[in-house]
Amino acid sequence: xxxxxxxILQGILVAFSVVGTGVxxxxxxxxxxxxxxxxxSETTEVQNDFDRWLEKNYVDNYNIEFKYRxxxxxxxxxxxxxxxxxxKSIALxxxxxxxxxxxxxxxxxxxxxxxxxxxxxxxxxxxxxxxSGSVVLGAAEGGLKISLFNVNxxxxxxxNVEELNKxxxxxxxxxxxxxxxxxxxxxxxFNEVSAKNYQxxxxxxxxxxxxxxxxxxxxxxxxxxxxxxxxILSIYVTNDAAYWDNLVSSASETGQQAxxxxxxxxxxxxxxxxxxxxxxxxxxxxRRSAExxxxxxxxx
Numbered sequence: 001x002x003x004x005x006x007x008i009l010q011g012i013l014v015a016f017s018v019v020g021t022g023v024x025x026x027x028x029x030x031x032x033x034x035x036x037x038x039x040x041s042e043t044t045e046v047q048n049d050f051d052r053w054l055e056k057n058y059v060d061n062y063n064i065e066f067k068y069r070x071x072x073x074x075x076x077x078x079x080x081x082x083x084x085x086x087x088k089s090i091a092l093x094x095x096x097x098x099x100x101x102x103x104x105x106x107x108x109x110x111x112x113x114x115x116x117x118x119x120x121x122x123x124x125x126x127x128x129x130x131x132s133g134s135v136v137l138g139a140a141e142g143g144l145k146i147s148l149f150n151v152n153x154x155x156x157x158x159x160n161v162e163e164l165n166k167x168x169x170x171x172x173x174x175x176x177x178x179x180x181x182x183x184x185x186x187x188x189x190f191n192e193v194s195a196k197n198y199q200x201x202x203x204x205x206x207x208x209x210x211x212x213x214x215x216x217x218x219x220x221x222x223x224x225x226x227x228x229x230x231x232i233l234s235i236y237v238t239n240d241a242a243y244w245d246n247l248v249s250s251a252s253e254t255g256q257q258a259x260x261x262x263x264x265x266x267x268x269x270x271x272x273x274x275x276x277x278x279x280x281x282x283x284x285x286x287r288r289s290a291e292x293x294x295x296x297x298x299x300x
Contacts, residue, residue, distance in 0.1 A: 049299050050090055057097060058121075062113045064101075066093055067122045068151075084123040084151035091156045091297040092123065092148070095164065098295055100172045103284050108276050116274070118179060120145040125152040139175070146175045156297055161289045165238040169285075173237055177230030184273050190265045191225040194258050198224055212251035215258025232259070232266050237282045238289075 047055075050068075058066045070083035084092075105113055127150040128136040139147045150167055197214045199206060199222045206219040216222040221231035236244060248259050267278045 050086070050093075053090075053299055054093065058093070062101060062110070062117060063119065064113075064117060065120045067120060068093070070124070081128060081149075082125040082152075084125040088125075088151050088154045088156065089123050090299060091154055092151055092168065094295060094297050095168070095292065096121065096172065099164070099169055099285070099288050099292060100176075103281070103288055104276075106284055107281055108274075112274075112276075116180060116183060117176070118144055118146045122147045123151045124149045126150060127153070146172065146179075148172075159293060161292060164292070165289075170234045170238045173234035174230045177233045178226070180274060181226060181229065186229055186269045186273075187265055190229060190262060190269075193261050193265075194222075194225070194228065197258075198222060198228075200224065209250070212247070212259075213255045215251070215255045215262075217247060217259060228262065229266060232263055233270075233278070236263065236266070236278065237285050240282075240286050 054066045058064045068089035194215045203223040211219040221228040270278045
């Protein structure tokens with residue numbers, strides 16, 4: 001099974017548009033249509049304890065709106081999706097705060113979060129599958145919003161950091177990398193290192209070993225340079241040094257050279273453009289990952 005993350009540069013996708021297309025519709029009934037949409041344009045939700053917790057811990061602290069209720073207009077209409085479970089949404093909100101937001105806050109300060117982090121985090125209960133059968137783990141839209149899928153898959157009774165990284169936190173770092181790139185472009189020299197080896201949509205046909213030998217840390221990294229960049233960043237920080245060293249040493253000699261050259265560019269970009277050290281970020285991520293088993297995932 002292939003896993004991908006989507007970056008949508010021009011804002012939120014819409015399912016369709018019929019304005020100015022000349023499309024017409026006919027009906028077998030003479031009954032007039034109800035002018036009120038089944039998707040209410042304005043809804044007023046009664047705040048519960050979780051909403052109040054989110055107001056304090058996300059909106060007030062970081063200026064981030066955390067959406068856990070299913071909203072049709074926020075979701076990607078090309079997938080069949082379901083709402084996120086209430087209690088698992090609470091758990092993930094606490095995990096995201098501890099493992100992601102507070103990681104960057106510890107390293108770079110609150111102003112960094114407010115300046116660069118997405119303004120909306122949207123949770124979806126189910127996985128999403130694209131036309132190729134690949135699983136979409138997350139989506140970054142216009143630098144403003146990150147959507148996370150498969151929230152209902154969290155096992156809150158037996159947290160597994162590897163699974164959390166696979167589904168959520170590698171995705172968060174990956175998509176945040178896209179957002180940083182949208183704010184300030186990375187050096188074009190990065191594109192040149194593996195320019196002849198990018199596979200476009202054929203990345204799905206590569207094994208992990210074939211990708212490594214070509215100089216990519218994952219087969220998805222071989223799809224295009226922008227994905228290559230954020231795959232290096234996200235895989236580097238969500239794994240310890242021993243994992244990374246073993247991964248790179250498993251590649252061919254030319255593959256190792258390409259990965260190391262690109263990692264150096266990623267590190268320089270983070271330091272020179274945004275002022276943080278990627279190795280320090282990894283140390284904080286790894287320390288917090290070891291502490292997550294003691295985290296209270298309830299509101300009480």
